[in-house]
Amino acid sequence: MNRRIFLMSVAGATAGCLHGGRRLNVYNWDNYVASSTIPEFEKEFHCRVRYATYGSAEEMLAKVMAGNSGWDVVFPSNSFIQPMRDLELLAPLDHARLPDLKNLEQRFQSPQWDPKLEWSVPYMHSATGILYAKSVACPPLRWADLWKDCYSRRLTMLDDPAEVFGACLKRMGDSINSGDPGQLKAARDLALRQKPLLRAYLNEEVRDQVVAGDVLVAQMWAQVGQVAIDASDKLAFSFPAEGFALYADNVAILRESKHKDLAIEFVSYLLRPKVAAAICLEMRTATTNAAGRALLPESQRKNTVLYPPPEILSRGEWFRALPGSVQRLRDRYWTEIKSA
Amino acid sequence: MRRFLLAWACAGYLFLYLPLFVLALFSFNSSKIAVWHGFTWQWYMDVFHDSALLEGTVNSLIIAVTATIIATVIGTLAGYALWKRPVAWLTNSLYLSLLTPEIVMGVSLLAFYQWIFRFLHVQLGMHTVILAHISFSLAYVVIVILARLRTFDTALEEAALDLGANEWQVFWHVTVPMLLPGIVAAALLCFTVSFDDYVITSLVAGVDSETLPMMIYAMARKGVSPSVNALSAMITVGLGTLILLAGRLDDRGRSTP
């Protein structure tokens, strides 16, 4: 069906029921909107928004893969954009309806996973680093420090194969997206050597334990690290010298969506500086929206954990989608590491 | 012996409720991090103002109650029939459904639904979740009912048949009353399994059928979350009061001749 006719008929149909008749189904990561974001959108556009959250991109992908999940707007991570494109799950974005695209930071105007921003709009970004207690004898400023036995086993790594391999590969000076079997084998051996020094493989659950002092050093995402630092001034965050992983979550509209008109309004709404700033203020996330960032108080705007300066950012590397054979090799090594 | 049982039971209940005490304690914590900071009612207020959370709770209750009723009825009938004369493939299927990892069950049902939806113009929703719950809880019901049935003396049934009752009357007036504690136990198990299910539900739920576990998992992913604790404390206290009241009424009902 001609897309224009479709869009116009949708617009016509939705225009016909102004109050509470329009619906938008948004599927997002948790903690990514402020308490005012959705209600204000509903008020301004006279519609109801069904807002639900997911905990992992694979979960979201499993549900939308069949093509009739019922969701309109999703938030894939950067390494998922290409796969979703290949599976033809995304709808192209009409830039004419996104005037605030210019608000995006320079480095997100043309990201490597979607150079023309045809399919997605970067939303929030973060990185992986090391959260640690300032009182430790050897502050972990490099990945290599995590192999030293000076944390009396109060060290944790993320329970995520991509992140653990990322740390090992970076320590050896390789790319986090490496598919080279030799490099991956060496990374596996490194991880096996590190395992006895670890207390556990934990994700965000470990945040409370770092704050309480149970765990001294944890491989952690910058966003979560900042929340922990807010809770306890005895903590600090470092971006390892050898390099680290960057990631960004993006807004995208699903091709199956029956409310594309409203969906693009939502994307445009999220790009507004005030909206982006409100989300960051409440959720302590890092926005890709430069105009929004400018509205934040100085303490948050200049926060080096959430917005690392360019010289630190230059050491970062984006995750990429990996081919099936590499994925399989990594998974096999991950199982070996975990069951050792 | 009686004192030993009492002491053991007290220890057992303490063990079961210990995490709940912790949760309740931290639902009053004024900090979001699990380190005690100060006392507050804020999280309880938040729960009441969160309409999505309340909707999720209602959804969970509807699904659990519906699935429990249907699964208990079907399961009791099936269990009784299987006890009379075994049907190998059905018993094996029931055991298999217990053996199936939750994610496999969820993915398979999702694939099945998606395939069916090509012919019927339906989408994922409450009905798909309820059907899924019936599917995985049936085995629990049948196993509990069978366990009880096998301690039965069939003499009563035979006596009733001899006195001229037909099969249905025998089942309804003789077997079921004797089976009742087993049915209650099976229904409780079914409700529990259904109310707290996350993996299968999250895969087959539609846009409008978010359940409480799905919301809790989202909120609690980052660690102990105070509003979730507040909600759990409220559910526990609410249901607990209902249970105690029902127990009192039952007691009084029995004591009056």
Place this chain on the structure above:
Amino acid sequence: MNFPSPRGSSLLISPLAKKPREISARTLFLLPGAAVMIVLFLIPLLIVCAYSLLSRGPYGGVMGPWTLESYRRVLDSLYADILWRSVWLASVSTAICLVLGFPLALFIARAGSRKTMLLNLVMLPFWTSFLIRTYAWMFLLRDTGLVDSALQSLHLIREPLPLLFNTGAVILGLVYGYLPFMILPLYASLEKLDPVLLDAAGDLGATPWTALWRVVVPLTREGMYAGSLLVFIPCLGAYLTPDLMGGGKTVMVGTLVQNQFTAARDWPFGAAISLLLMALVLIVMRVLARRTEALL
């Protein structure tokens, strides 16, 4: 599994005229259960079988060509180790559940009019999310948690005990998570027990303990078997408990399968592992059932 038919089957006693009605009533009883199993379980299971014979899609899901590759990959000592460890952990947890749950179930069964209330109170904690109760345990057991702090302030220990992120913690988590699945079938079985039998044993000179061991336990075999089944099998498929309580340092079969369908995005492999596991356990159960006839 063979079910011995009840003694004095009604087929012998009731007149022939009743036969047709018997069969139809039984079929009627079976029909809904059979329908649910076929439509909502067996057919989806066939789909999973098909998945296990296909190749992985690049980003999850499946696609052609058909292949036995996934099954070939499962036959590896790495996965055998994981299976063995899971079976061991599940067995230990089941045994502990049995020992812990039996007296509790007995207490409830003999509680007279308070039975249902006490039973409900056992289930009540399990109507709150398992995830947050697990987090509560993590909070209790960690180094700065309540247990260690209490023991330290009582000067019973100097250094905090490692109560979390090890096998013991996983077993604790499994026992805690599945205890009611043991208690309910045991209760269903024990409730039926006639107290007259215990009195008779007492009159014949048995101590309460002997009566328990030699009268009660044999009569509740069905309940114990059902309870063990309902605990052992889900323990095999557990993934949340080893990940959180065990600190992600041990891989159980449940975590392996979970991982294949999520992070690893290798559905055919996950399907193959699950199917092999299910077939294996089913076969073992049938062998056991045939050997120990009394249990089934």
